[in-house]
Amino acid sequence: MVGRPAVPEVIWARPERAGRGPKPAFSRADIADAAVRIADAEGIDAVSMRKVAAELGCGTMSLYNYVPRKEDLYELMVDRVSAAYELPEHPSGDWRADLVALAHQTRALMHRHTWVPRLMSPVYGFSPNALRFLEYALSCLDGLDARFGEKMELIAMVNGMVTTYVSNEIATAERSRSLPWSEEQEQAARTGYLISQIMTGKYPRMAAAFAEDSGPIDLDGVFDRALDRVLDSFERSAS
Amino acid sequence: MVGRPAVPEVIWARPERAGRGPKPAFSRADIADAAVRIADAEGIDAVSMRKVAAELGCGTMSLYNYVPRKEDLYELMVDRVSAAYELPEHPSGDWRADLVALAHQTRALMHRHTWVPRLMSPVYGFSPNALRFLEYALSCLDGLDARFGEKMELIAMVNGMVTTYVSNEIATAERSRSLPWSEEQEQAARTGYLISQIMTGKYPRMAAAFAEDSGPIDLDGVFDRALDRVLDSFERSAS
DNA sequence: ACCTCACTACGTACGGTGTACGTAACTAGG
DNA sequence: CCTAGTTACGTACACCGTACGTAGTGAGGT
Missing domain, CATH: 1.10.10.60 (Homeodomain-like)
Structure with a gap:
């Protein structure tokens, strides 16, 4: 002692x-x-x-x-x-809508502070605001007939999915932004090498993928669709 | 020049x-x-x-x-x-089964080398084996009537989900393993603090979650279920 | 055969990092 | 008021990535 x-x-x-x-x-x-x-x-x-x-x-x-x-x-x-999370006193009662709103807040937060995904990666912290977040997320799921373990699973899945997506968004955004010379050349070298590899003909599907005119990508749409899918599947397995 | x-x-x-x-x-x-x-x-x-x-x-x-x-x-x-990925010459024709098998290989690889998730995080590399992996994953989806962009989305989603899950698995595994003294005390301090916070009564749902006797957790089951959900939702939206 | 020059090998050194430790100043509780 | 715990912070150490210079080596062109 x-x-x-x-x-x-x-x-x-x-x-x-x-x-x-x-x-x-x-x-x-x-x-x-x-x-x-x-x-x-x-x-x-x-x-x-x-x-x-x-x-x-x-x-x-x-x-x-x-x-x-x-x-x-x-x-x-x-x-x-x-601390920027705005969490209502009481959830709306529609757990899907509440979780979607929460995910949108997380995404916005990560776009404002692009280093957050990197720091979130390892383990859940138990900082005051992390506890506040978790408690609120659990409260959104009060109406659900599921064990807490499953609810935590869902929350973790949504958070993980958001982190994954935003990490990709940030990476692709930084690619297209004006970069400090060296990084720009770095990118040029990377894509140059990639093209040279595709030219070898060993990767026909990747070649097709890069040739495909994908049009303007709707990042928000992609995100919402993916999020909906995750929630869909949970809803179905829970019912 | x-x-x-x-x-x-x-x-x-x-x-x-x-x-x-x-x-x-x-x-x-x-x-x-x-x-x-x-x-x-x-x-x-x-x-x-x-x-x-x-x-x-x-x-x-x-x-x-x-x-x-x-x-x-x-x-x-x-x-x-x-290089340890064992990729068959031709996919089986059942794209779901093939992608599940691929995800299991990724998970096993990450458990063998727990540092891989940390290094994978930022951007897709285009190393020889990464290209080999991507080309094979795309070939698994040959039968699907979707644009390459969507297929890449799916692959990215599966990979991201695997990375997220295995990161959590590793973190929780390291928690329960025998740790070098200092880290063990570190963990004790963390959970001790967590309990003290829960005791305040400000987080009733988290308290319930921790009180819940969840029984032995079937990590494999959790993983497979989550993976199934992701694939389910994609299949439905693609059909 | 030889010459030449790209390439390999590597010691030294610089600017950066996290942080252990010791010392001096300060202020609130007994 | 005194004293003990806190704050403030300079110095120092071990380690990091890596720029740079030098010396040696061996294959290609002639």
């Missing part, structure tokens, strides 16, 4: 303000905002403890008073932008 | 063996194997140019003769393990 496990603390478990010493100069929100600002502007790889500290105007190591490890900084960031 | 764009080359475009100088000491397969060995044993974050070079028994900078950038090393790794 001498020392609580000091090393592997969960950041949400420690209070923002400790009682004793001088009052902290920054709040968690301040720190998360600074990191989010950097990530939005320069990408998630540009987020380093030094840069965040500089953005805040404090010494690098001062950050470690607030954020024990960099991984925790990521959790702070995701939780911070997740 | 003086200098081809030297910087942003695609690794698959340059021949393994250049005609002129002394013959290379290693093949791409050697290098990829070394990196895969490290990633399997110590995780993907332990894969560094120095470590791979040491594993091969050569100087760090010698690696750069074979691998222009670290990102290319990752491509080599994914392609190398993707």
Whole structure:
């Protein structure tokens, strides 16, 4: 009982303000905002403890008073932008519509902050806003006669599907955007190589796929269709 | 015409063996194997140019003769393990069964090499084995009356869904495995905090979800069911 | 046969990273 | 008021990706 496990603390478990010493100069929100600002502007790889500290105007190591490890900084960031979820007090009663609305919010959030999919990947966090989200999503499914495990499965499936789709959307969007020279050449090299491979005739179907005039792609439509399919199939298996 | 764009080359475009100088000491397969060995044993974050070079028994900078950038090393790794795909000469004619079999291969591959989901995330590579995979997957769908764009959508959806699920499986598996002390305490702290939050009564449904005796979870069943749903919905919308 | 030059090999060095540790200043509870 | 816990932060270490320069090697063209 001498020392609580000091090393592997969960950041949400420690209070923002400790009682004793001088009052902290920054709040968690301040720190998360600074990191989010950097990530939005320069990408998630540009987020380093030094840069965040500089953005805040404090010494690098001062950050470690607030954020024990960099991984925790990521959790702070995701939780911070997740505060933007607008969750009604009570679901509408139409669980499908509610889940679709929720998925649209997630998608919009990821488009506003394109680094979110990368950070979401590993494990569910249990940040305040993550708990808020999960509880609300479960409440949307109150009318459903299913075990909680199945409901969690559905929520995970929808979230995973959204993450997958938005990741692809972001990747293709970055492809067509004006890129810093080097990346543009990089892309040219990639497609050039791809064409050369297709030219060999070893991949006739891929050749046809690339030759196909697909017209303007309706990303929103693709997304909604896929989401509908997932919900369809769940509804059918649940009934 | 003086200098081809030297910087942003695609690794698959340059021949393994250049005609002129002394013959290379290693093949791409050697290098990829070394990196895969490290990633399997110590995780993907332990894969560094120095470590791979040491594993091969050569100087760090010698690696750069074979691998222009670290990102290319990752491509080599994914392609190398993707060689394990056993793709029949001709699909069976039952596209659903073929796609299910393919998904099972992907899942098994990712369980053998748990770092693959992390590396797959960003964009489709066009490595030899990726092309082989895509061409075969398209050939499975030859009988379907759909545009190539839609077929690619389906393939992407299945792959994304597999990646999402296996990522979760791996995460939960690592949770229950015997962990290096620190990580075990880390987990204890996480669940401890989660319980304390649930105890507050602010999240009644999550509390119920955790209280629910879900019995032994059949991961294979969950996976197959989810996969079936995705294919179901596509079949219906295609018919 | 030889010359030449692309290619291989690799040591050194630079700028970046996360973060352990030690020290000094500060402030709220006893 | 005193003291103990907090905050602030400079220094330092180990590690990373990789630019650059140099030396050696061996196949191609002549």
